[in-house]
Every structure is written in structure tokens, then in C-alpha cells.
Amino acid sequence: MVSRRAELARLFAITFLSLMTACSQASDSTSGQGLNGFPLDSESLQQWKLPKKLKEISGLALTPDDRLFTVTDEQAIVYELDYQQGEIVKVFTLGNPTVHGDFEGIAILNDVFYLVTSKGRIYATAEGKDGDKMQFKSYKTGLDKLCEIEGLAQDRQSGTLLLACKKSKVKGKGGKLSIFVWSPSTGEVLREREITIPEDDITDKLDKKHVNPSGIAVDPETANLYVVASRQRALIEMKPNGELINAIILPLADRHRQAEGIEITRDGRLLIADEGGKKKARLSVYAPGHNRPRIKQDE
Numbered sequence: 001m002v003s004r005r006a007e008l009a010r011l012f013a014i015t016f017l018s019l020m021t022a023c024s025q026a027s028d029s030t031s032g033q034g035l036n037g038f039p040l041d042s043e044s045l046q047q048w049k050l051p052k053k054l055k056e057i058s059g060l061a062l063t064p065d066d067r068l069f070t071v072t073d074e075q076a077i078v079y080e081l082d083y084q085q086g087e088i089v090k091v092f093t094l095g096n097p098t099v100h101g102d103f104e105g106i107a108i109l110n111d112v113f114y115l116v117t118s119k120g121r122i123y124a125t126a127e128g129k130d131g132d133k134m135q136f137k138s139y140k141t142g143l144d145k146l147c148e149i150e151g152l153a154q155d156r157q158s159g160t161l162l163l164a165c166k167k168s169k170v171k172g173k174g175g176k177l178s179i180f181v182w183s184p185s186t187g188e189v190l191r192e193r194e195i196t197i198p199e200d201d202i203t204d205k206l207d208k209k210h211v212n213p214s215g216i217a218v219d220p221e222t223a224n225l226y227v228v229a230s231r232q233r234a235l236i237e238m239k240p241n242g243e244l245i246n247a248i249i250l251p252l253a254d255r256h257r258q259a260e261g262i263e264i265t266r267d268g269r270l271l272i273a274d275e276g277g278k279k280k281a282r283l284s285v286y287a288p289g290h291n292r293p294r295i296k297q298d299e
Contacts (some may be wrong), residue, residue, distance in 0.1 A: 038270045040235075040251050044287040047255060048086025054079065055276040057283075059105035059152060059215060060261035061113075062271075070261060070273060071106045071115055075099065076123060076136075078106070078113060083271055083285055092128030094136045099123065105152025105215070105261075107161050109184060114161060116152040119144035122161070122182065139187050143180060146170055150260075151216040157223055159183075160190070164213040164227060175199050177211060179225070179242070195225070195242040205247040208232045215262040215273075228259040228272060235262075255284065 038044075050057065056073040063069070067089075068081045076094035081087070093099075094115070102118040115123040120143030125136040143149055143163065151164030158181075165178040179195040182188070202211045214230040224245065227236040233253040237245040250256050261273035268288030275281055 038286055039289045040270075040286055042252060044289075045252065045255070046285045046287075048083075048283045048285075049280040050081075050086060050276075050283055051088060052280070054088075054281045057273045057275055057281045058103055058260045060217070060263040060271055060273050061106040061108045061152075061154065062263050062265060063108050064156075066265050066267075068263065068271065069106060069108065069113070071103050073103055074101070076101065076103060076115055078115070078128070081283065083269075083283060086283055090130035092130065092132040092134055094123055094125050094134050096133040098133070099136070104150045104166075105163070107152045107154040109154040109156065109159065109161065112184065114152065114154075114184075116149055116161075116163060118148050118150060118166075120149045120163065124184070141180075141182060141189050143189065144169075147178065149180075150212075150214050151227070153216045153218050153225075155181075155218050155223075156220070159185070160193075162195075162216055162218065162225070164216040166212050166214065177202060177213065177227070177236075179216065179227075195238075195240075197238060197242045197244055201244050202234075202236055202247045206232055206234050206249060208234070211236070211247075214258075214260050217262045217264055219264050220266055221264075221268065226262055226264065226270075228262045230256075230258045230260060230275075233259065255282070257282070 057070055058073050059071055061069050068083045070079050076099040079091050080089040082089050103115050104118050105116045107114045113125050120141040122139045123136050125134045128134045147165035147169050148167045149163050150166035153162045161182045163180045176199050177197045181190045181193040211229050212231045213227045215228040217226045223240050225238045233250050235250055236247040256274050258275040259272050260275050263271045270286040272284040
């Protein structure tokens, strides 16, 4: 006959094992599904097919009040997008005639709109109304000698712009992911503040040979950096100093044909823009996870 003590021990063991199994299953269900509170699953995703003129969408930028802007390759045309409807709100251009170039990113800092080309030339202008042809200033960063730029982001805490290097042009300088810091106040690259991370640290997590950034954003809540890499269909999170937090292949990789832009709203939504290729470009809006911290809207 089984003693009462033995029976209680058996019931405790069963209960403990059940709890451990449930926790393991819960962990498995979320493992690799997102970074720092972003679920990145189909339930949290809202995706818009964008108008034909945005087929070559390249870069995303948010104003402090969360209005979304984008630019496409080849011409300095700025579009405001309603990311809750997937519709164009307004369009303005730089120059008359419009400036041509291989534009790879957009950022907004202190009410100034910045566009960057793959050669690292930065264009600055004020926000225009629908149909406006805006005057602008341009700056040579000199980064064209070092790398191909693909990705621009505003860092509002430091008042600088971050430029992501897609591919190094300097022999023997490969093997690292580089993010350059440019100061609008001086018009110069702050080389002493360059952010670097060994490429192997990232590729080991992705099981890839290389990583080629195509877009960059600064989280307004944590100040962490988020980088998308279209070739690898990857998403990378790092601390402001470049310390790697995590790197994953986008769980819904089939929904991200060519991720070229990334942004994060004040209420924690993750936005990713994909070029269309032979189809329409897409804008993905991922809802924030329940455990993600939020910014107070009156801040």
C-alpha cells in the first residue's frame, strides 16, 4: 500500500514535470520569433501592397509625431505614407528639375529631411507641401572611398545621423559591420564614433557567410539599433555602442522579398519596407509585443 507521503511526492513530481513541459513549449513557440518584444508572427502582421510608383522603395523615416516618409531609388522624391492604410499622403521633390541619384536612405532630424546616396552624399531640405519642389543643400561625406552606403537613420538623442555600410571598399577591412556617424552641425563624419561589430558574431547566428545591411533604425524607446539585411533576409539588434544583442532570419521571410527600410514607431510598431522586384512593393507593420515597453504619448 502506497504511503500518503509517497503519494504526495508522486503528485508533486507530476505537477512539476507538467509545469516544466509547459514552460518549454511556451519558450519553443516564441524562440526566434522576434527581438526585444517584437513578435514578428503572422498574427501581429499587417502588410500593405504599395502603389506602383513606390516599387523601388528605399528607406523609411518617422517624424517625432510618427508620420512616415520614404524615398525611392534614382530620384530625390519624398513620399509621405499612411502606414495604417498603405496610402500615399503627399509627395515633394528636391530641386527643379528633380535631383537624380542612387538614393538608399532617408532620415528626419530637427525638422530637416536628409537623403543619402550609395556614395555617401547627403542631401538636406525642409519638409515640403504636396507638389512642392524644394531647395536643398548637399554634403560630401567622403565615405564613397570606404564603402557602399545603404541605410540612414536619425539618432535624436545625440543629434546625429547613422549611415550603414553595405559593403566595404577597403581591402583587408572586411569582416565587420560598420555604421558611420555624421554630424549635421559640423557636416563631418565623426570617425572616432564609428560603430563596428565583427561580422562573424552576426553570421554565426544567421548561419550565413556575410551580412549586407540595407536599412537601419534607432529604437525611440531603448536607443538600440536595428538593421535589416535584404540579401540574408535578416534582422539584427545591437546596443548603441555596437554590442550585438541578437540576429535572426525574419520568421516570415517569404513576406520580405527585399527589405530596404526599417523604422520603429513611438508606440512600438515595427515597420519594414520591401522593394517590389517584378511585383508591388510592400509595407509591413508589426504590432508590438505585450512585454514591450511603451513611450508615454505626452513625452
